[in-house]
Amino acid sequence: MLKKSHLLCLCFSSTLLSGVAIAQNAVIVNGKAIxxxxxxxxxxxxxxxxxxxxxxxxxxxxxxxxxxxxxADKRGVIQKESVREQLEQSRVGVLVAAVFEDYVEKEGVTEAELKATYESMKSQYSGKEYHVEHILVEKESDAKAIIAQIKSGGNFEDIAKAKSKDPGSAPNGGDLGYVNEKSLVPEFSKAMVQLKNGQVSDKPVKSQFGWHIIKMVDSRDMKAPSYDEVKAQLKQMIASDQNWQKAKFSEMMQKIRAKAKIQ
Structure with missing residues:
Protein backbone atom coordinates (compact mmCIF):
# COMPACT_ATOMS: atom_id res chain seq x y z
CA MET A 1 0.00 0.00 0.00
CA LEU A 2 1.11 3.53 -0.71
CA LYS A 3 1.97 5.58 2.29
CA LYS A 4 0.15 8.85 2.78
CA SER A 5 3.38 10.80 2.15
CA HIS A 6 3.92 8.95 -1.17
CA LEU A 7 0.35 9.63 -2.23
CA LEU A 8 0.73 13.35 -1.49
CA CYS A 9 3.96 13.41 -3.48
CA LEU A 10 2.29 11.79 -6.49
CA CYS A 11 -0.61 14.26 -6.31
CA PHE A 12 1.80 17.20 -6.09
CA SER A 13 3.83 15.93 -9.07
CA SER A 14 0.67 15.44 -11.13
CA THR A 15 -0.52 18.96 -10.30
CA LEU A 16 2.88 20.41 -11.16
CA LEU A 17 3.03 18.64 -14.53
CA SER A 18 -0.52 19.77 -15.30
CA GLY A 19 0.44 23.36 -14.49
CA VAL A 20 3.46 23.15 -16.81
CA ALA A 21 1.29 21.78 -19.63
CA ILE A 22 -1.23 24.60 -19.20
CA ALA A 23 1.55 27.20 -19.21
CA GLN A 24 2.85 25.81 -22.51
CA ASN A 25 -0.56 25.97 -24.17
CA ALA A 26 -2.67 28.98 -25.09
CA VAL A 27 -5.90 27.02 -24.73
CA ILE A 28 -7.24 23.45 -24.91
CA VAL A 29 -10.29 22.90 -27.13
CA ASN A 30 -12.11 19.59 -26.68
CA GLY A 31 -8.86 18.01 -25.56
CA LYS A 32 -6.82 19.50 -28.45
CA ALA A 33 -4.01 21.68 -27.12
CA ILE A 34 -3.12 24.87 -28.98
CA ALA A 72 -15.33 19.99 -40.40
CA ASP A 73 -13.75 16.70 -39.38
CA LYS A 74 -16.92 15.53 -37.59
CA ARG A 75 -19.11 16.34 -40.58
CA GLY A 76 -16.69 14.75 -43.02
CA VAL A 77 -16.66 17.81 -45.28
CA ILE A 78 -12.90 17.55 -45.79
CA GLN A 79 -13.54 14.30 -47.69
CA LYS A 80 -15.77 16.05 -50.22
CA GLU A 81 -14.09 16.35 -53.60
CA SER A 82 -15.13 19.98 -54.09
CA VAL A 83 -13.66 20.96 -50.71
CA ARG A 84 -10.42 19.06 -51.34
CA GLU A 85 -10.07 20.77 -54.73
CA GLN A 86 -10.52 24.21 -53.17
CA LEU A 87 -8.00 23.41 -50.44
CA GLU A 88 -5.49 22.29 -53.04
CA GLN A 89 -6.07 25.44 -55.10
CA SER A 90 -5.49 27.56 -51.99
CA ARG A 91 -2.32 25.61 -51.21
CA VAL A 92 -0.98 26.09 -54.74
CA GLY A 93 -1.87 29.79 -54.64
CA VAL A 94 0.10 30.26 -51.43
CA LEU A 95 3.08 28.40 -52.90
CA VAL A 96 3.01 30.44 -56.13
CA ALA A 97 3.04 33.68 -54.16
CA ALA A 98 5.82 32.43 -51.86
CA VAL A 99 8.02 31.24 -54.74
CA PHE A 100 7.59 34.53 -56.62
CA GLU A 101 8.27 36.57 -53.48
CA ASP A 102 11.49 34.61 -52.91
CA TYR A 103 12.49 35.06 -56.56
CA VAL A 104 11.94 38.82 -56.38
CA GLU A 105 13.87 39.06 -53.12
CA LYS A 106 16.89 37.15 -54.44
CA GLU A 107 17.11 37.96 -58.14
CA GLY A 108 13.99 39.78 -59.31
CA VAL A 109 15.03 43.45 -59.19
CA THR A 110 18.30 43.91 -61.03
CA GLU A 111 20.98 46.46 -60.24
CA ALA A 112 20.46 47.94 -63.69
CA GLU A 113 16.75 48.50 -63.00
CA LEU A 114 17.53 50.09 -59.64
CA LYS A 115 20.09 52.49 -61.11
CA ALA A 116 17.86 53.41 -64.05
CA THR A 117 15.00 54.21 -61.67
CA TYR A 118 17.36 56.20 -59.46
CA GLU A 119 18.57 58.31 -62.39
CA SER A 120 14.97 59.01 -63.35
CA MET A 121 14.18 59.99 -59.77
CA LYS A 122 17.19 62.32 -59.56
CA SER A 123 15.78 64.47 -62.35
CA GLN A 124 12.91 65.42 -60.05
CA TYR A 125 15.33 67.08 -57.63
CA SER A 126 15.77 70.34 -59.54
CA GLY A 127 15.27 73.92 -58.47
CA LYS A 128 15.21 75.15 -54.90
CA GLU A 129 13.68 74.12 -51.61
CA TYR A 130 12.71 76.52 -48.87
CA HIS A 131 12.82 76.40 -45.10
CA VAL A 132 9.72 78.32 -44.04
CA GLU A 133 7.57 78.99 -41.01
CA HIS A 134 3.98 80.18 -41.06
CA ILE A 135 1.13 81.29 -38.85
CA LEU A 136 -2.38 80.29 -39.91
CA VAL A 137 -5.50 82.15 -38.72
CA GLU A 138 -9.11 82.25 -39.82
CA LYS A 139 -9.60 86.00 -40.31
CA GLU A 140 -7.69 88.52 -42.40
CA SER A 141 -7.99 91.09 -39.62
CA ASP A 142 -6.28 88.71 -37.19
CA ALA A 143 -3.49 88.10 -39.70
CA LYS A 144 -2.91 91.84 -40.18
CA ALA A 145 -2.80 92.35 -36.41
CA ILE A 146 -0.16 89.62 -36.10
CA ILE A 147 1.96 91.16 -38.87
CA ALA A 148 1.85 94.48 -37.02
CA GLN A 149 2.82 92.71 -33.81
CA ILE A 150 5.83 91.09 -35.50
CA LYS A 151 6.93 94.41 -37.01
CA SER A 152 6.81 95.89 -33.50
CA GLY A 153 9.29 93.28 -32.28
CA GLY A 154 7.05 90.31 -31.55
CA ASN A 155 8.70 86.88 -31.79
CA PHE A 156 7.33 84.96 -34.79
CA GLU A 157 7.81 81.50 -33.26
CA ASP A 158 6.18 82.41 -29.95
CA ILE A 159 3.18 83.95 -31.72
CA ALA A 160 2.85 80.85 -33.92
CA LYS A 161 2.75 78.61 -30.86
CA ALA A 162 0.08 80.76 -29.26
CA LYS A 163 -2.15 81.69 -32.20
CA SER A 164 -1.58 79.48 -35.26
CA LYS A 165 -4.46 77.17 -36.20
CA ASP A 166 -2.16 74.67 -37.96
CA PRO A 167 -1.94 71.73 -35.52
CA GLY A 168 1.04 70.23 -37.33
CA SER A 169 3.38 73.20 -37.21
CA ALA A 170 2.11 75.40 -34.36
CA PRO A 171 3.83 73.42 -31.55
CA ASN A 172 7.12 73.89 -33.44
CA GLY A 173 6.76 77.64 -33.81
CA GLY A 174 5.13 77.37 -37.24
CA ASP A 175 8.10 75.47 -38.69
CA LEU A 176 7.29 73.56 -41.91
CA GLY A 177 10.87 72.45 -42.48
CA TYR A 178 12.28 72.37 -46.01
CA VAL A 179 9.59 72.27 -48.70
CA ASN A 180 9.48 72.81 -52.45
CA GLU A 181 6.97 75.09 -54.12
CA LYS A 182 5.19 72.21 -55.88
CA SER A 183 4.27 70.59 -52.58
CA LEU A 184 2.27 73.59 -51.33
CA VAL A 185 -0.93 75.33 -52.42
CA PRO A 186 -0.25 77.83 -55.26
CA GLU A 187 -1.13 80.98 -53.28
CA PHE A 188 1.31 80.04 -50.52
CA SER A 189 4.10 79.09 -52.95
CA LYS A 190 3.77 82.27 -54.99
CA ALA A 191 4.19 84.47 -51.92
CA MET A 192 6.90 82.25 -50.42
CA VAL A 193 9.33 82.34 -53.34
CA GLN A 194 9.30 86.15 -53.35
CA LEU A 195 10.65 86.38 -49.79
CA LYS A 196 14.30 86.77 -48.87
CA ASN A 197 15.98 84.86 -46.05
CA GLY A 198 14.74 86.20 -42.70
CA GLN A 199 11.88 88.14 -44.28
CA VAL A 200 8.24 87.95 -43.14
CA SER A 201 5.39 88.53 -45.60
CA ASP A 202 4.07 92.13 -45.47
CA LYS A 203 0.53 91.07 -46.34
CA PRO A 204 -1.58 88.07 -45.28
CA VAL A 205 -1.76 85.26 -47.86
CA LYS A 206 -5.20 83.76 -48.49
CA SER A 207 -5.56 80.03 -49.22
CA GLN A 208 -8.26 77.41 -48.86
CA PHE A 209 -7.05 76.83 -45.29
CA GLY A 210 -7.28 80.44 -44.10
CA TRP A 211 -4.88 83.39 -43.85
CA HIS A 212 -1.12 82.83 -43.64
CA ILE A 213 1.78 84.92 -42.39
CA ILE A 214 4.93 83.45 -43.93
CA LYS A 215 8.53 83.70 -42.75
CA MET A 216 11.44 82.64 -44.97
CA VAL A 217 14.17 81.05 -42.85
CA ASP A 218 16.51 79.78 -45.57
CA SER A 219 16.64 78.45 -49.13
CA ARG A 220 18.96 76.07 -50.95
CA ASP A 221 19.33 74.08 -54.15
CA MET A 222 17.52 70.77 -54.00
CA LYS A 223 19.80 67.77 -53.58
CA ALA A 224 18.85 64.22 -54.40
CA PRO A 225 19.52 61.56 -51.76
CA SER A 226 22.36 59.16 -52.48
CA TYR A 227 21.74 55.87 -54.26
CA ASP A 228 22.49 53.86 -51.12
CA GLU A 229 20.04 55.95 -49.07
CA VAL A 230 17.07 55.11 -51.30
CA LYS A 231 18.08 51.73 -52.74
CA ALA A 232 15.74 49.74 -50.48
CA GLN A 233 12.82 52.09 -51.21
CA LEU A 234 13.48 51.89 -54.96
CA LYS A 235 13.49 48.10 -54.84
CA GLN A 236 10.15 48.08 -53.05
CA MET A 237 8.70 50.63 -55.47
CA ILE A 238 9.77 48.66 -58.54
CA ALA A 239 8.61 45.32 -57.12
CA SER A 240 5.12 46.71 -56.36
CA ASP A 241 4.48 47.75 -59.97
CA GLN A 242 1.92 45.36 -61.49
CA ASN A 243 3.33 45.49 -65.04
CA TRP A 244 6.79 44.74 -63.68
CA GLN A 245 5.38 41.83 -61.65
CA LYS A 246 3.75 40.30 -64.73
CA ALA A 247 6.97 40.54 -66.73
CA LYS A 248 9.07 39.12 -63.89
CA PHE A 249 6.67 36.25 -63.26
CA SER A 250 6.87 35.34 -66.94
CA GLU A 251 10.67 35.57 -66.73
CA MET A 252 10.73 33.35 -63.64
CA MET A 253 8.57 30.66 -65.28
CA GLN A 254 10.75 30.67 -68.39
CA LYS A 255 13.81 30.01 -66.24
CA ILE A 256 12.05 27.25 -64.30
CA ARG A 257 10.80 25.56 -67.48
CA ALA A 258 14.23 25.81 -69.09
CA LYS A 259 15.68 23.71 -66.26
CA ALA A 260 12.79 21.24 -66.17
CA LYS A 261 12.53 17.87 -67.93
CA ILE A 262 9.00 17.78 -69.34
CA GLN A 263 7.98 14.66 -71.31
Missing amino acids: PKTQLDKLVQKSGQPDNPQVRDQAREMLVTRELIIQE
Missing part, protein backbone atom coordinates in the same frame (compact mmCIF):
# COMPACT_ATOMS: atom_id res chain seq x y z
CA PRO A 35 0.49 25.82 -28.16
CA LYS A 36 1.23 29.20 -26.65
CA THR A 37 3.68 29.81 -29.52
CA GLN A 38 0.71 30.06 -31.91
CA LEU A 39 -0.86 32.71 -29.71
CA ASP A 40 2.42 34.63 -29.55
CA LYS A 41 2.72 34.60 -33.37
CA LEU A 42 -0.87 35.74 -33.85
CA VAL A 43 -0.41 38.64 -31.43
CA GLN A 44 2.84 39.63 -33.15
CA LYS A 45 1.26 39.56 -36.62
CA SER A 46 -1.65 41.71 -35.44
CA GLY A 47 0.71 44.68 -35.11
CA GLN A 48 -1.08 45.74 -31.92
CA PRO A 49 0.55 46.25 -28.51
CA ASP A 50 0.90 43.02 -26.56
CA ASN A 51 -1.59 43.31 -23.71
CA PRO A 52 -4.21 41.08 -22.04
CA GLN A 53 -7.07 42.41 -24.18
CA VAL A 54 -5.25 41.75 -27.46
CA ARG A 55 -4.24 38.29 -26.21
CA ASP A 56 -7.85 37.47 -25.31
CA GLN A 57 -8.99 38.48 -28.80
CA ALA A 58 -6.24 36.41 -30.41
CA ARG A 59 -7.08 33.43 -28.18
CA GLU A 60 -10.73 33.64 -29.26
CA MET A 61 -9.62 33.57 -32.90
CA LEU A 62 -7.59 30.42 -32.25
CA VAL A 63 -10.54 28.80 -30.46
CA THR A 64 -12.91 29.66 -33.34
CA ARG A 65 -10.43 28.30 -35.88
CA GLU A 66 -9.97 25.04 -33.97
CA LEU A 67 -13.71 24.57 -33.46
CA ILE A 68 -14.31 24.96 -37.21
CA ILE A 69 -11.56 22.44 -37.99
CA GLN A 70 -12.97 19.95 -35.52
CA GLU A 71 -16.52 20.45 -36.81
Whole structure:
Protein backbone atom coordinates (compact mmCIF):
# COMPACT_ATOMS: atom_id res chain seq x y z
CA MET A 1 0.00 0.00 0.00
CA LEU A 2 1.11 3.53 -0.71
CA LYS A 3 1.97 5.58 2.29
CA LYS A 4 0.15 8.85 2.78
CA SER A 5 3.38 10.80 2.15
CA HIS A 6 3.92 8.95 -1.17
CA LEU A 7 0.35 9.63 -2.23
CA LEU A 8 0.73 13.35 -1.49
CA CYS A 9 3.96 13.41 -3.48
CA LEU A 10 2.29 11.79 -6.49
CA CYS A 11 -0.61 14.26 -6.31
CA PHE A 12 1.80 17.20 -6.09
CA SER A 13 3.83 15.93 -9.07
CA SER A 14 0.67 15.44 -11.13
CA THR A 15 -0.52 18.96 -10.30
CA LEU A 16 2.88 20.41 -11.16
CA LEU A 17 3.03 18.64 -14.53
CA SER A 18 -0.52 19.77 -15.30
CA GLY A 19 0.44 23.36 -14.49
CA VAL A 20 3.46 23.15 -16.81
CA ALA A 21 1.29 21.78 -19.63
CA ILE A 22 -1.23 24.60 -19.20
CA ALA A 23 1.55 27.20 -19.21
CA GLN A 24 2.85 25.81 -22.51
CA ASN A 25 -0.56 25.97 -24.17
CA ALA A 26 -2.67 28.98 -25.09
CA VAL A 27 -5.90 27.02 -24.73
CA ILE A 28 -7.24 23.45 -24.91
CA VAL A 29 -10.29 22.90 -27.13
CA ASN A 30 -12.11 19.59 -26.68
CA GLY A 31 -8.86 18.01 -25.56
CA LYS A 32 -6.82 19.50 -28.45
CA ALA A 33 -4.01 21.68 -27.12
CA ILE A 34 -3.12 24.87 -28.98
CA PRO A 35 0.49 25.82 -28.16
CA LYS A 36 1.23 29.20 -26.65
CA THR A 37 3.68 29.81 -29.52
CA GLN A 38 0.71 30.06 -31.91
CA LEU A 39 -0.86 32.71 -29.71
CA ASP A 40 2.42 34.63 -29.55
CA LYS A 41 2.72 34.60 -33.37
CA LEU A 42 -0.87 35.74 -33.85
CA VAL A 43 -0.41 38.64 -31.43
CA GLN A 44 2.84 39.63 -33.15
CA LYS A 45 1.26 39.56 -36.62
CA SER A 46 -1.65 41.71 -35.44
CA GLY A 47 0.71 44.68 -35.11
CA GLN A 48 -1.08 45.74 -31.92
CA PRO A 49 0.55 46.25 -28.51
CA ASP A 50 0.90 43.02 -26.56
CA ASN A 51 -1.59 43.31 -23.71
CA PRO A 52 -4.21 41.08 -22.04
CA GLN A 53 -7.07 42.41 -24.18
CA VAL A 54 -5.25 41.75 -27.46
CA ARG A 55 -4.24 38.29 -26.21
CA ASP A 56 -7.85 37.47 -25.31
CA GLN A 57 -8.99 38.48 -28.80
CA ALA A 58 -6.24 36.41 -30.41
CA ARG A 59 -7.08 33.43 -28.18
CA GLU A 60 -10.73 33.64 -29.26
CA MET A 61 -9.62 33.57 -32.90
CA LEU A 62 -7.59 30.42 -32.25
CA VAL A 63 -10.54 28.80 -30.46
CA THR A 64 -12.91 29.66 -33.34
CA ARG A 65 -10.43 28.30 -35.88
CA GLU A 66 -9.97 25.04 -33.97
CA LEU A 67 -13.71 24.57 -33.46
CA ILE A 68 -14.31 24.96 -37.21
CA ILE A 69 -11.56 22.44 -37.99
CA GLN A 70 -12.97 19.95 -35.52
CA GLU A 71 -16.52 20.45 -36.81
CA ALA A 72 -15.33 19.99 -40.40
CA ASP A 73 -13.75 16.70 -39.38
CA LYS A 74 -16.92 15.53 -37.59
CA ARG A 75 -19.11 16.34 -40.58
CA GLY A 76 -16.69 14.75 -43.02
CA VAL A 77 -16.66 17.81 -45.28
CA ILE A 78 -12.90 17.55 -45.79
CA GLN A 79 -13.54 14.30 -47.69
CA LYS A 80 -15.77 16.05 -50.22
CA GLU A 81 -14.09 16.35 -53.60
CA SER A 82 -15.13 19.98 -54.09
CA VAL A 83 -13.66 20.96 -50.71
CA ARG A 84 -10.42 19.06 -51.34
CA GLU A 85 -10.07 20.77 -54.73
CA GLN A 86 -10.52 24.21 -53.17
CA LEU A 87 -8.00 23.41 -50.44
CA GLU A 88 -5.49 22.29 -53.04
CA GLN A 89 -6.07 25.44 -55.10
CA SER A 90 -5.49 27.56 -51.99
CA ARG A 91 -2.32 25.61 -51.21
CA VAL A 92 -0.98 26.09 -54.74
CA GLY A 93 -1.87 29.79 -54.64
CA VAL A 94 0.10 30.26 -51.43
CA LEU A 95 3.08 28.40 -52.90
CA VAL A 96 3.01 30.44 -56.13
CA ALA A 97 3.04 33.68 -54.16
CA ALA A 98 5.82 32.43 -51.86
CA VAL A 99 8.02 31.24 -54.74
CA PHE A 100 7.59 34.53 -56.62
CA GLU A 101 8.27 36.57 -53.48
CA ASP A 102 11.49 34.61 -52.91
CA TYR A 103 12.49 35.06 -56.56
CA VAL A 104 11.94 38.82 -56.38
CA GLU A 105 13.87 39.06 -53.12
CA LYS A 106 16.89 37.15 -54.44
CA GLU A 107 17.11 37.96 -58.14
CA GLY A 108 13.99 39.78 -59.31
CA VAL A 109 15.03 43.45 -59.19
CA THR A 110 18.30 43.91 -61.03
CA GLU A 111 20.98 46.46 -60.24
CA ALA A 112 20.46 47.94 -63.69
CA GLU A 113 16.75 48.50 -63.00
CA LEU A 114 17.53 50.09 -59.64
CA LYS A 115 20.09 52.49 -61.11
CA ALA A 116 17.86 53.41 -64.05
CA THR A 117 15.00 54.21 -61.67
CA TYR A 118 17.36 56.20 -59.46
CA GLU A 119 18.57 58.31 -62.39
CA SER A 120 14.97 59.01 -63.35
CA MET A 121 14.18 59.99 -59.77
CA LYS A 122 17.19 62.32 -59.56
CA SER A 123 15.78 64.47 -62.35
CA GLN A 124 12.91 65.42 -60.05
CA TYR A 125 15.33 67.08 -57.63
CA SER A 126 15.77 70.34 -59.54
CA GLY A 127 15.27 73.92 -58.47
CA LYS A 128 15.21 75.15 -54.90
CA GLU A 129 13.68 74.12 -51.61
CA TYR A 130 12.71 76.52 -48.87
CA HIS A 131 12.82 76.40 -45.10
CA VAL A 132 9.72 78.32 -44.04
CA GLU A 133 7.57 78.99 -41.01
CA HIS A 134 3.98 80.18 -41.06
CA ILE A 135 1.13 81.29 -38.85
CA LEU A 136 -2.38 80.29 -39.91
CA VAL A 137 -5.50 82.15 -38.72
CA GLU A 138 -9.11 82.25 -39.82
CA LYS A 139 -9.60 86.00 -40.31
CA GLU A 140 -7.69 88.52 -42.40
CA SER A 141 -7.99 91.09 -39.62
CA ASP A 142 -6.28 88.71 -37.19
CA ALA A 143 -3.49 88.10 -39.70
CA LYS A 144 -2.91 91.84 -40.18
CA ALA A 145 -2.80 92.35 -36.41
CA ILE A 146 -0.16 89.62 -36.10
CA ILE A 147 1.96 91.16 -38.87
CA ALA A 148 1.85 94.48 -37.02
CA GLN A 149 2.82 92.71 -33.81
CA ILE A 150 5.83 91.09 -35.50
CA LYS A 151 6.93 94.41 -37.01
CA SER A 152 6.81 95.89 -33.50
CA GLY A 153 9.29 93.28 -32.28
CA GLY A 154 7.05 90.31 -31.55
CA ASN A 155 8.70 86.88 -31.79
CA PHE A 156 7.33 84.96 -34.79
CA GLU A 157 7.81 81.50 -33.26
CA ASP A 158 6.18 82.41 -29.95
CA ILE A 159 3.18 83.95 -31.72
CA ALA A 160 2.85 80.85 -33.92
CA LYS A 161 2.75 78.61 -30.86
CA ALA A 162 0.08 80.76 -29.26
CA LYS A 163 -2.15 81.69 -32.20
CA SER A 164 -1.58 79.48 -35.26
CA LYS A 165 -4.46 77.17 -36.20
CA ASP A 166 -2.16 74.67 -37.96
CA PRO A 167 -1.94 71.73 -35.52
CA GLY A 168 1.04 70.23 -37.33
CA SER A 169 3.38 73.20 -37.21
CA ALA A 170 2.11 75.40 -34.36
CA PRO A 171 3.83 73.42 -31.55
CA ASN A 172 7.12 73.89 -33.44
CA GLY A 173 6.76 77.64 -33.81
CA GLY A 174 5.13 77.37 -37.24
CA ASP A 175 8.10 75.47 -38.69
CA LEU A 176 7.29 73.56 -41.91
CA GLY A 177 10.87 72.45 -42.48
CA TYR A 178 12.28 72.37 -46.01
CA VAL A 179 9.59 72.27 -48.70
CA ASN A 180 9.48 72.81 -52.45
CA GLU A 181 6.97 75.09 -54.12
CA LYS A 182 5.19 72.21 -55.88
CA SER A 183 4.27 70.59 -52.58
CA LEU A 184 2.27 73.59 -51.33
CA VAL A 185 -0.93 75.33 -52.42
CA PRO A 186 -0.25 77.83 -55.26
CA GLU A 187 -1.13 80.98 -53.28
CA PHE A 188 1.31 80.04 -50.52
CA SER A 189 4.10 79.09 -52.95
CA LYS A 190 3.77 82.27 -54.99
CA ALA A 191 4.19 84.47 -51.92
CA MET A 192 6.90 82.25 -50.42
CA VAL A 193 9.33 82.34 -53.34
CA GLN A 194 9.30 86.15 -53.35
CA LEU A 195 10.65 86.38 -49.79
CA LYS A 196 14.30 86.77 -48.87
CA ASN A 197 15.98 84.86 -46.05
CA GLY A 198 14.74 86.20 -42.70
CA GLN A 199 11.88 88.14 -44.28
CA VAL A 200 8.24 87.95 -43.14
CA SER A 201 5.39 88.53 -45.60
CA ASP A 202 4.07 92.13 -45.47
CA LYS A 203 0.53 91.07 -46.34
CA PRO A 204 -1.58 88.07 -45.28
CA VAL A 205 -1.76 85.26 -47.86
CA LYS A 206 -5.20 83.76 -48.49
CA SER A 207 -5.56 80.03 -49.22
CA GLN A 208 -8.26 77.41 -48.86
CA PHE A 209 -7.05 76.83 -45.29
CA GLY A 210 -7.28 80.44 -44.10
CA TRP A 211 -4.88 83.39 -43.85
CA HIS A 212 -1.12 82.83 -43.64
CA ILE A 213 1.78 84.92 -42.39
CA ILE A 214 4.93 83.45 -43.93
CA LYS A 215 8.53 83.70 -42.75
CA MET A 216 11.44 82.64 -44.97
CA VAL A 217 14.17 81.05 -42.85
CA ASP A 218 16.51 79.78 -45.57
CA SER A 219 16.64 78.45 -49.13
CA ARG A 220 18.96 76.07 -50.95
CA ASP A 221 19.33 74.08 -54.15
CA MET A 222 17.52 70.77 -54.00
CA LYS A 223 19.80 67.77 -53.58
CA ALA A 224 18.85 64.22 -54.40
CA PRO A 225 19.52 61.56 -51.76
CA SER A 226 22.36 59.16 -52.48
CA TYR A 227 21.74 55.87 -54.26
CA ASP A 228 22.49 53.86 -51.12
CA GLU A 229 20.04 55.95 -49.07
CA VAL A 230 17.07 55.11 -51.30
CA LYS A 231 18.08 51.73 -52.74
CA ALA A 232 15.74 49.74 -50.48
CA GLN A 233 12.82 52.09 -51.21
CA LEU A 234 13.48 51.89 -54.96
CA LYS A 235 13.49 48.10 -54.84
CA GLN A 236 10.15 48.08 -53.05
CA MET A 237 8.70 50.63 -55.47
CA ILE A 238 9.77 48.66 -58.54
CA ALA A 239 8.61 45.32 -57.12
CA SER A 240 5.12 46.71 -56.36
CA ASP A 241 4.48 47.75 -59.97
CA GLN A 242 1.92 45.36 -61.49
CA ASN A 243 3.33 45.49 -65.04
CA TRP A 244 6.79 44.74 -63.68
CA GLN A 245 5.38 41.83 -61.65
CA LYS A 246 3.75 40.30 -64.73
CA ALA A 247 6.97 40.54 -66.73
CA LYS A 248 9.07 39.12 -63.89
CA PHE A 249 6.67 36.25 -63.26
CA SER A 250 6.87 35.34 -66.94
CA GLU A 251 10.67 35.57 -66.73
CA MET A 252 10.73 33.35 -63.64
CA MET A 253 8.57 30.66 -65.28
CA GLN A 254 10.75 30.67 -68.39
CA LYS A 255 13.81 30.01 -66.24
CA ILE A 256 12.05 27.25 -64.30
CA ARG A 257 10.80 25.56 -67.48
CA ALA A 258 14.23 25.81 -69.09
CA LYS A 259 15.68 23.71 -66.26
CA ALA A 260 12.79 21.24 -66.17
CA LYS A 261 12.53 17.87 -67.93
CA ILE A 262 9.00 17.78 -69.34
CA GLN A 263 7.98 14.66 -71.31
